[in-house]
Amino acid sequence: MSSDSILYSPYTLPCGVTVRNRLVKAAMEENMSSLGNVPGESMYSLYRYWAHGNLGMIITGNVMVDRSSMTGPGGVALEKSNDLAPFQKWAKIIKSNGALAIMQINHPGRQVLKAMQGNAIAPSAVPLDMGKHSKLFAQPREMTCQDIHEVCKRFVETAKQAELAGFDGVEIHAAHGYLLTQFLSPLTNQRQDEWGGSIINRARLLINIVSQVRAVCAKDFIVMVKLNSADFQKNGFSFDDSCEVVNRLEALGVDVVELSGGSYEAPAMQGQTRDDTTLAREAYFLEFAKVLESKTDIPLMTTGGIKRAEVAERVIQQGCALVGLASALAITPDLAKKWQQEWTYSGVIPHCTWKDKSLASLANMAMVRRQLRRLGNNITTLRDPSPLWSLILDMLHRNKMTKRDVG
Ligand SMILES: Cc1cc2nc3c(=O)[nH]c(=O)nc-3n(C[C@H](O)[C@H](O)[C@H](O)COP(=O)(O)O)c2cc1C
Structure with a gap:
């Protein structure tokens, strides 16, 4: 019976905070900020759907630590000088029905x-x-070394701002090819100084950020890290590297490591790799999580390819503390509630099969983003959107947002 499933059992994190169930909305960049790169009405509408979807935890789309380096148009940034009011409202909406509110914080680096x-x-x-x-x-x-210290300071300031705005915690984004991943991967980090070379050096920036966030925020402020199990490119960040990083994060009292994989170049988070690794058809990173679980006490969460309750339950039974859902919650924001009523209800993850893998990956993202915008406008979502039409609409929206943001 669904309500008896371990998916709906509470879990207490190392910092002492209890998540009411194991189902987590993973980060999805919304690209629908209001003027000034702050959350506004359409984002509030979107998050109201998830707030009422019976999830244990809701992680925001990535919020930039520096407004001059954005991952995409219509993104959100939170700096030390920001007025906190729009962020306070955002946190309040997310928490309005009992879910924990986690802000994902990020820097795009070269992306x-x-x-x-x-x-x-x-x-x-x-x-x-x-x-x-x-x-x-x-x-x-x-x-330069000064740039590196500046970025570290910005992550810590943004985390503190998130705390002041009422968020229960932050997730530091060290996956998917963004700046912290660029430091972790030997393909993108070719430095000869203390920030490059060994995995200890490559992980130094992430470790410094985590330890400083822990130092400036309250003891019960949740600190999560999203980490690649590997970047799935030859000679890149390996699973052994990932295990070593987790080891270090454990010593710093990180509450959850969310395991994902890939980058723009090799979008393993969408189930595609470049080094011929075969990922599971559903719960792509579960095999990695199972191995990692035997080596660490940090609670793990795995995200990627999960749309059925049975698979989500397997993730927990096989040792993860939490299970992350992204695309499936864009199309069915109340999926966690639906599973309680109908265990076999299947969510949908768009899957475009075009030959040009990069374009197909963009179309998959576009189909999901289209649903986010529909929810932001209080319109029902589509289970089977056209990839081409979604891509066109997405390009129009992004062009409009780019013009607004660039001015
Ligand atoms: C439209 C879209 C935006 C995303 N934005 C983010 C993001 O801001 N931060 C992040 O860590 N992952 C982001 N992701 C990746 C998801 O969190 C997740 O790792 C990936 O989609 C695989 O999970 P899924 O199969 O449940 O969608 C995004 C995914 C999509 C589809």
Whole structure:
């Protein structure tokens, strides 16, 4: 019976806070901020759906720590100088029905679209390789040690702001090819100083951020890290590297490590790799989580490819504390509630099968984002959106947002 499922049992995190159930809305960038890159009415409408969806925890789409480096148009940024009111309202809505509110915080590093005219910085000046789509991205500048300390300070300030705004915790984004992943991966981090080389050096920025966030925020403030199990590129960040990083995070009292994988170049988070690794058809990273679970006491969460209750339950039975759902909750925001009423109800994850894998990956994202915008406008979602039409609508929306943000 669904309500007896372990999915609906509470879980107490190392910081002492209890999550009411194991189902977590994973981060999805909304690209629908209000002017000034702050949350506004459409984002509030969207999050009201999830707040009423009986989830244990709701993680926001990534919030940038520096407004001059955005992952995409219509993104959200939270800096020390921000007025907290729009963020306080956001936290209040997310928590209105008992879910915990976690803000995901991020810096894109080199993953900055040229059209956004943002500041693209990276551990080394290695540009993105996305074949014929590479030219869409800015050429990154190699960071100085001062830049690295500045980024660290910004992550800590944003985490503190999130706490002051009423969020229960933060998730530090160290996955999917963004700045912290760029430091972790030897493909993108070719530094010869204390920030490059060994995995200890490559993880130094992440470790510094986590320990400083722990130091400035309350003891019961939840600190999570989203980490790649691997980047699924030859000679990249390996699973052994990932285990080593988790080891270090455990010593810092991290509450949850969310296991994901890949980057823009190799979108394993959508089930595709570049190094011929075969991922499970559902719960892509569960095999990695199972191995990691035997090596660490940090509660683990795995996200990717989960749309059925039976699979989500298996994730918990096989040792994860929490299970993350993203795309499926864009189409069925109350999926956690539906499973309680009808255990076999299947969510939907769009799957575009175009030959051009990069374009197909963009179409998959576009289909999901289209649902987010529909919810933001209080319109019902589509179970079977057209990839092409979604891509066109997405491009129009992104162009409009880019013009607004760039001015
Ligand atoms: C539209 C969209 C936006 C996303 N934005 C983020 C993000 O801001 N931060 C993040 O960590 N992951 C992001 N993701 C990845 C998801 O959190 C998740 O790891 C991935 O989609 C796999 O889970 P799923 O199969 O349940 O969708 C995004 C995914 C989609 C589809």
